[in-house]
Amino acid sequence: MTRATARRRRTASALMALALAGGASTAALTLAAPAYADSWRDKEYWLAESGITKAWDVSKGAGVKVAVIDSGVDGRHPDLGGVLAGGADISGAGKANGQGSIGAKPEHGTLVATMLAGRGHQPPEATPKPSASATGSPVGPAVGPEGVVGVAPEAQLLSVSTWLGSANPGGKSDQDQIPEAVRWAVDNGARVINISLGSTSPEWPQSWDAAFLYAEQKDVVIVAAAGNRVGGNVQVGAPATIPGVLTVAGLDRTGAASIDSSSQGISIGVAAPAEDLVGGMPGGGYADWAGTSGATPIVSGVAALIRSKWPEMSASQVINRIVTTAKDAGAPGKDPLYGFGVLNAEAALKADVPETKVNPLGSISDWIRVHRRGNLATTAPAAESAPSSAAPTLPEATVPVAEKPSQLDSAVPAAVVLGFGSLLVGIIVAAAFQLRAAMRTPPKDGPEGPEGPGRAEPEAVNPVDSSKPS
Secondary structure (H helix, E strand, C coil): CCHHHHHHHHHHCCCCCEEECCHHHHHHCEEECHHHHHHHHHCCCHHHHCCHHHHCCCCCCCCCEEEEEECCCCCCCHHHCCCEEEEEECCCCCCCCCCCCCCCCCCHHHHHHHHHHCEEECCCCCCCCCCECCCCCECCCCCCCEEEECCCCCCEEEEEECCCCCCCCCCCCHHHHHHHHHHHHHHCCCCEEEECEEECCCCCCHHHHHHHHHHHHCCCEEEEECCCHHHCCCECCCCCCCCCCEEEEEECCCCCECCCCCCECCCEEEEEECCCEEEECCCCCEEEECCHHHHHHHHHHHHHHHHHHCCCCCHHHHHHHHHHCCECCCCCCCECCCECCECCHHHHHHCCCCCCCCCCCCCHHHHHHHHCCCCHHHHHHHHHHCCCCCCCCCCCCCCCCCCCCCHHHHHHHHHHHHHHHHHHHHHHHHHHHHHHHHHHCCCCCECCECCCCCCCCCCCCCCCCCCCCC
């Protein structure tokens, strides 16, 4: 997508517009005929410099499916023979199997696919020879000496075609296609998802939450491109900003952060080669290209190598292996240009890495719990239109069931009130009877006469008895 096109899309819509992360880099593609395919293999410098050829001593990705959410993959390319294990078109404008090249950059998906899992091919005059172990039994698919070989040449790909970068004749928007593509990939067995797409906005539509949460809960590794400065992405844009996603920044030929082919941001996890890349084109050709679109399948391939070597390893641990074994670059520790450092595939496959249950790049589940709180009503309509099998992040509120009060519970308070009331009435009545009785009873003569000790009546006069001596 050119800058002018990006401006028009931003002006026309307030929604985030996705662009192929190859950006302007793929506009300068150099094509060549398949006859010179062996010369393209020689250009794959990252296989040795990123430690991939040594990682192949441990794994080549056998048994792992990687979904490529892109512009469609041409499965007829000679380097992709036997690589594709399925696919689907999400755009509504491509081939049903996802192998139609569509969108503003129709070659993009095939370039990505060949770098990720290309198997090269035999020269036209040669007889294909399967790989063999020491015992002579075939081991994995054969890798031809010519053409492009991917990072995980024994992995299989799922092509999920989307129409991005221009108006979609199929009618589906960018925002609709991405979550549907992620869900399809997860449901069809992808253990790794490659998204070589970028945008100019770090935010993503809330309708994406459930799809990326679904992938996280199904233990799928998602690898996404950081985007390119030359394409207008000064900072990392979604989906590479989504917590838990392994975001890939780009390096130039010297191993430094690429000025043109990489953006920057705190969500970057690792950096990989992004300049002087080569890949296959629809129709069987090849091309030089650049961008974090190409760096991303390199990292996705390493994730596939790890998942093949340790099938039971969690997605969080796979990502942790890649970022903790990366070679530190730039500012010490994690930084916004290189993330945790430069990809080291050999160390990711061979080093002793402490086990972790936490994704070092965060969790979309935790993010939703914190940032979407109080705004769940906005998410509900999207969930109804595209049913999700993901478990809800926030527990649903429950209302306690009301229980009928027992007779004892009702009688006790009444008995207490009546008891105290009766006691008070009794006291008042007794006092009244006592007062009445006291008023009617005449005074009694004591031992000293009617005016005995302590009994003086008001206004009484004591008579003098003269017969007694004084």
